[in-house]
Amino acid sequence: MRLSKRGEYGLRAMIALAEPAEKSSAPQMMQIKDIAAREQISAKFLEQILLALKNAGMLHSKMGVGGGYYLARSAKEITLGQIFRVLDGPVAPIKCVSHMAYEPCGCPDEETCGLRLTMNDVRNAIADILDNTSLSDVTKRQHAVRKKLGIK
Amino acid sequence: MRLSKRGEYGLRAMIALAEPAEKSSAPQMMQIKDIAAREQISAKFLEQILLALKNAGMLHSKMGVGGGYYLARSAKEITLGQIFRVLDGPVAPIKCVSHMAYEPCGCPDEETCGLRLTMNDVRNAIADILDNTSLSDVTKRQHAVRKKLGIK
DNA sequence: AATAAAGTCTATTACAATACTAGACTTTCA
DNA sequence: TGAAAGTCTAGTATTGTAATAGACTTTATT
Numbered sequence: 001m002r003l004s005k006r007g008e009y010g011l012r013a014m015i016a017l018a019e020p021a022e023k024s025s026a027p028q029m030m031q032i033k034d035i036a037a038r039e040q041i042s043a044k045f046l047e048q049i050l051l052a053l054k055n056a057g058m059l060h061s062k063m064g065v066g067g068g069y070y071l072a073r074s075a076k077e078i079t080l081g082q083i084f085r086v087l088d089g090p091v092a093p094i095k096c097v098s099h100m101a102y103e104p105c106g107c108p109d110e111e112t113c114g115l116r117l118t119m120n121d122v123r124n125a126i127a128d129i130l131d132n133t134s135l136s137d138v139t140k141r142q143h144a145v146r147k148k149l150g151i152k
Numbered sequence: 153m154r155l156s157k158r159g160e161y162g163l164r165a166m167i168a169l170a171e172p173a174e175k176s177s178a179p180q181m182m183q184i185k186d187i188a189a190r191e192q193i194s195a196k197f198l199e200q201i202l203l204a205l206k207n208a209g210m211l212h213s214k215m216g217v218g219g220g221y222y223l224a225r226s227a228k229e230i231t232l233g234q235i236f237r238v239l240d241g242p243v244a245p246i247k248c249v250s251h252m253a254y255e256p257c258g259c260p261d262e263e264t265c266g267l268r269l270t271m272n273d274v275r276n277a278i279a280d281i282l283d284n285t286s287l288s289d290v291t292k293r294q295h296a297v298r299k300k301l302g303i304k
Numbered sequence: 305a306a307t308a309a310a311g312t313c314t315a316t317t318a319c320a321a322t323a324c325t326a327g328a329c330t331t332t333c334a
Numbered sequence: 335t336g337a338a339a340g341t342c343t344a345g346t347a348t349t350g351t352a353a354t355a356g357a358c359t360t361t362a363t364t
Contacts, residue, residue, distance in 0.1 A: 002154070003245040003271065005352060011267050012259065031310070040258050045353055051312070064361025065309045080270060093155040106192045107164065112297045114290035115163050118232060118281065119155065125277040129270065138266035145264045157323060183339070197324055203341070216332025219339045 007088040010049045012039050014058070014083050018075035018135035019142075027060075029068040049087065056086040075139065081130035091130060092123040099127075159240040162201045164191050166210070166235050170227035170287035171294075179212075181220040201239065208238040227291065233282035243282060244275040251279075 003011075013035050020028035032050060036043035050069055053059045060072045071078060084091065085100060092098035096105040096113075097120040107113040155163075165187050172180035184202060188195035202221055205211045212224045223230060236243065237252060244250035248257040248265075249272040259265040 004350090008246060008257065008267070015266055033310090038260070040260075042353065044355080047311080048313095048353090054311095061311060062361085063309095063311045063359075066362065067310045067360085069311085094160060105160065108190070108192075111301065112294055114167055114294040115160070117293055117297070118285055118290060121281050122278055125281060126274055129273050129277060133270055138270060141269055142264055142266040145269070149263065156321090185339090194324065196326080199340080200324090200342095206340095213340060214332085215330075215338095215340045217338045218333065219331085221340085 003084075004088050006045075006049055007084055009039065009041050009046055010053060010087045011080060011083055012041075013046060013050060014053070014071075014078065014135055015138050015142075017059075017069065017071050018078075018139050027070040027074075029062065029070040031068040035069075053083065053086060058082065058086065071135070075136035076134050078135045079131050080133045080135070080138070081127060084130055091127050092119070093126075094119045097123045099123075155236075156240050158197075158201055159236055161191065161193050161198055162205060162239045163232060163235055164193075165198060165202060166205070166223075166230065166287055167290050167294075169211075169221065169223050170230070170291050179222040179226075181214065181222040183220040187221075205235065205238060210234065210238065223287070227288035228286050230287045231283050232285045232287075232290070233279060236282055243279050244271070245278075246271045249275045251275075 016035050016038060017028065017030055032047050033043050035041070035050075036046045039046075050059060050061075054061055054069070058072050058078060059069050061067065061069045081091065090098040090101045092101075094105060094116070095101060095103035096107075096110060096116050104110060105113075105116070107116065110116055168187050168190060169180060169182055172182075184199050185195050187193070187202075188198045191198075202211060202213075206213055206221070210224050210230060211221050213219065213221045233243065242250040242253045244253075246257060246268070247253060247255040248259075248262060248268050256262060257265075257268070259268065262268055
């Protein structure tokens with residue numbers, strides 16, 4: 001049940017890109033090195049991650065001087081589940097309950113396998129959260145916590 | 153978010169050990185090779201897994217001819233969460249929300265980190281299921297499904 | 305046109321984890 | 335006493351993770 005560094009960095013980067021877009025509805029462009037510096041991540045590693053996200057259609061980019069990355073859709077329309085699946089693969093803890101990468105596990109009878117039934121509940125619980133939490137939800141929540149703790 | 157083979161086999165074995173105990177309340181003893189055969193698992197690999205579970209106090213064993221393994225407590229008192237943690241470690245998707253193996257992640261401010269807040273929800277959702285599902289719950293559910301599908 | 309700043313793409317690498325396998329040892333029962 | 339069972343430690347092949355490296359392309363500025 002682990003989120004990889006790849007997944008963690010990618011999610012953090014996407015949240016960072018969504019953050020300024022909170023107020024101005026125009027998509028905010030940021031450069032790899034700035035995100036890397038802010039999140040304390042290897043820029044070279046982050047580069048690969050953002051590229052993957054771009055190839056998955058979640059980011060757009062601009063090359064050359066003054067270029068950078070920006071969200072391909074509004075922060076409300078991008079969920080953590082979408083990002084997670086691009087970077088870390090299926091959400092399901094075991095293949096036999098995966099929606100995006102189903103494979104039979106070794107149990108004698110899948111239909112009545114108690115482990116499978118429970119792991120299916122787990123999968124759904126995780127997917128419920130990740131697929132119903134948008135980048136916008138995350139940045140809103142961050143701002144709410146900051147406000148509660150006194151400006152900052 | 154993956155259950156390892158180690159975790160999968162261990163959980164399946166524990167469920168197998170709980171299964172016959174469903175009717176007779178006396179703990180049922182089973183041998184490694186029988187569990188391995190029934191669940192189609194390498195007996196040698198399963199051996200290590202059961203040993204780990206034994207050392208964690210969840211199984212008892214009897215050596216020598218006619219020996220085997222049996223649950224150390226009743227199937228009602230053993231949860232999937234306990235088993236999972238022995239075999240696969242913390243349930244949390246990221247260290248900074250782990251109850252059993254907390255470590256700070258790299259984010260600038262943990263208290264207001266949106267990723268952390270969401271991953272904490274995920275952790276709790278998983279733990280809620282795994283810690284509130286006992287081996288007895290699993291075997292009961294299996295029987296219910298079997299009945300629904302017509303005896304078997 | 306030249307240069308520098310930015311993203312693009314592919315390959316390689318170091319390390320750790322996973323999923324086993326092997327084999328010697330100990331305990332127990334018949 | 336011998337076979338059947340669990341115990342314990344070590345080793346190994348494969349894969350996954352987390353990077354690192356470097357050459358290439360595009361674009362803005364001077």
